[in-house]
Amino acid sequence: MESTAVRVEGLTKSFGATRALDGVDLEIPAGTILGLLGPNGAGKTTTVRILTTLLRPDAGRAVVAGYDVVEQPQQVRRAIGLSGQYAAVDENLTGSENLYLVGRLYGLSRKAARSRATELLARFKLTEAAERPSKTYSGGMRRRLDLAGALVSAPQVVVLDEPTTGLDPRGRLDTWSMISELVADGATVLLTTQYLEEADQLADRIVVIDRGRAIAAGTADELKSQVGGERLQVVVSRPEHLPFAQQVLADVGIAEPQVEEHVRRVAAPVSGGTKALVEAVRRFDAEGVELLDVGLQRPTLDDVFLQLTGHLAEEETVEEPKKGRRSRRKDKNEGESA
Template sequence: MGQDARAGSAIVADGLRKGYAGAPPGAGLNGFDLEVATGTVCGLLGPNGAGKTTAVRILSTLLRPDAGRASVAGFDVRAEAGRVRERIGLVGQYAAVDEILSGRQNLVMFGRLNHLPAAHARRRADELLERFSLTDAGSRPVGGYSGGMRRRLDLAASLVVAPPVLFVDEPTTGLDPAGRRQVWAAVRDLVDSGTTVLLTTQYLEEADRLADRIVMLTAGRVVAEGTPEELKSALGGDRIDVVLADAGDVETARVLAARVASGEVRVDAGSRRIGVPVSERTRALVALVTALGDAGIEPVDVTLRRPTLDEVFLHLTGDDGNRAGDDPRSTGDGTGPAGDDRGAIAPAAPAAPDRRASV
């Protein structure tokens, strides 16, 4: 092997760099480090231009880095690209299946394209249809499938040769809630059977539900990593959300909330919502509700909760920055080349110091 895998790691990246001629500063990768443990889901999050797609393209051997090293399943992505491709699957944003063929015919076709004998390809197709709860629909043309069924079939197609590592790029884009849950269940089933998944997504709820650990990118570098709970805890404590009936009470409520807050109180005047970070959840909640009552303010709703990944993300990336996509040919409005739609989660922030992502 050109590069030995680190013990227990299916994906390793050290100091990956990739720039594009004419691209804005920070596009591509600028010292990207990553380790993904075997048999886990790593969620790769970042605003447009953060480097998510560039990272996946390099790790899946579709793009050569300018500098740095990376291995997947123990093989160097540059020196042993062919060995890497034998061990990975790649699922893009949109289903790559033929709508005229049936689900079973699609899977048999993918098996034959991967040089499986005809009988083996048919047997594997039946196994995958059962695994992804598509047996009843296996004989029907894919054109009549729902969005969730197509995405499950797309995942099945990527596993015809059972790769140990799977790259999944925004798997639930455009799906309704039921379809998203179906795909989430399919991904978790893959991991339970030993597959390692690197997931890019613009849905923070999706990362929260699926990922064992999360890596957040900004301007081509890792700015934070950890389990979803670790990242939420990094914001410090819990949150109290207060929704008021009268906009005229907002300022008074903000002053009262500041007395129990452990950090900055945030006010959304349009929705009459006040967000209060607190360190002593129960005591702070009782004190705030009592203070509001003494002031004659009757809230419409009061909620005590944990921070969300959205709040962590915005805290790390800020509110202003470059909205261009990973690819320097992006139009800047979230639409990349050849109709590659990459919706932004949040604007990008300036480059942050290097941090190792041990996933």
């Protein structure tokens, strides 16, 4: 496999008057995780559909595992695994039968498909439920089964489209662990998510996409550095101490403090973090103001996203429009021609 597993250049796609993608560029080195971060409707799923040959771009070029997604779709499909936003499992089949079916569709022999199904069921902690219909599985179990299905062919590139949507915290942590294991085994992962913490935890590099455009790229630390330095935050024990706290942080900070009266919290960006912290604590002690909490915080990806886009990551932007019968027929024909 080439050193670059996925390369996207100038990708555009419109649905009627709505431009879902407007010249997106991406590059994913082999054996790494790229987090494609953005709110609902930003263009993440449209990008995934193009990279997995389910949709043709209007312009631009995309190469996955060395194959052009438009000119060599069959080769791309053999080289990738896909887990979409919703678990794509047959609820009337058992967990074992679901994975066996996928293996046979990929061209594995009966013996190899059964062996691979058994291996993946064990890896994803589904052995005890292997012979139960998947309709009896919990949401987290169906998600794990779907992720296992994406790995049946041992793909070079794994595309995960918001893989933890709808999972509880335990299921999300388990999925994060599984994604990390994929990369440790040599796979390359494209992870789309609107969960900033998820991108922070998993991605080697992050591309922020908003309204169909890639507006920033870098490591989590590089993106956070765009916001500025550290923030000093204090929580006072008594509401009447808020004005004093605001004055102290205005003196030691480099911008106007933010006050949250309902939780008695005051925060402000500072330079020379530790020095500012010590000076603030000294002044609070001298005045006899009790602090319930005090500390320095680095910017979060939430701060990055808010500064870059002007809105929170969970807010929706332009949705991909609902398609009528004519549009659906066109996409079906495109898929067949691919």
